[in-house]
Amino acid sequence: MLYRSSIGAAVLAAVFVAAIADVRAQEMKYPDWSGQWLRTGGIQWDPTKPLGRGQQAPLTPEYQAIFEASLADQAVGGAGNDARYSCFPVGMPRLMSVIFPMEFILSAKITYVLFENNMPRRIYTDGRSWPSDPEPTFAGYSIGKWIDEDGDSRFDVLEVETRYMKGPRTFEGTGLPLHKDNQTVVKERIHLDKSNADVLHDQITTIDHALILPWTVTKKFRRERKPSWLENDCSEDNHHVAIGKENYFLSADGYLMPTKKGQMPPDLRYFSNR
């Protein structure tokens, strides 16, 4: 009896050690993307170009007109196409502008991208295929594949494709639009810089019917190894108020103020005690 128990214990220990070894081997395969990643450029989509028209986005004539209308509205104090002022989700690909920092959690089957003021992205790396008819989300459905480009038995690049987004979405705060059909496909290559492990690159190609050709930009992020994280919940104290097609601003004492010159107050037709 004692002999059989000893064999059982030894087998259990061997399995346990093998499991730990396997976990460590898996960990060794993945790059170190720990810490906090901060954007290195501004808040525009293509970090090499200025906001707005300066982006020289390859828009179709129809969507260039939509963009121009957004710029014209913003020039007089409106929000244009950018609904983010009311805490509206930004979605993909704009999430990857990383206005506030992000963090990666890597595992064999899934990579999480956590944002300080947005819902997380989930990038599935378990070899699954596209679902047949998923409910669209602002962040979309992402499938990734780890690549060992230099053959050192360690992954270097995460290739990601994202589909099934909902809208409306824009590339940046100027209201640079994506197509309302939400057929966007976003392809990314995410990897550390070869000469500086504290720099991360994300090459992002957006394929969208608002564009006459795929639009590729590369975002660069810097690592903070001793980060501070704080809550950044948009619903806590947002003073921007969207009513109908207008945006207003809350005063110090909590009343609506106009944002544009000559702006009309909201339509109060359903209030009987006016």
Added chain:
Amino acid sequence: MRRQLSALAGCAFVATSGAALAHHSFAMFDQENPIELQGVVKEFKFTSPHTFIIIETKQQDGSTQLWSLEGGAPSALVRDGWSSKTLKPGDELQLTIEPLRSGAPGGSWSVGKTKFKDGRPIMVTP
């Protein structure tokens, strides 16, 4: 280590101007026509998604007016050494703000363009 930062020097804080930190368009604020404000802090709201300075200013006729000034996110300010205790009610400030285009008493404030009324820089701990 404490570091003295001149609020008006600003160059180290270009990235913390309202527009640069905003997660949304700041088009409602007139960035081309900033104005000067002096007043007394009534409340420093260290809230998300943006901080607010509620400041009371004196009008030419002697009456007072409350301004609601939107700034960077708390998390961004913390990374620049600010905290919820950096400003307190009663502090007298002078600021260069970007006002609402409507002319209503609101606008955006930024770290690089805010100092105490007597010219002292605002002390922060990065």
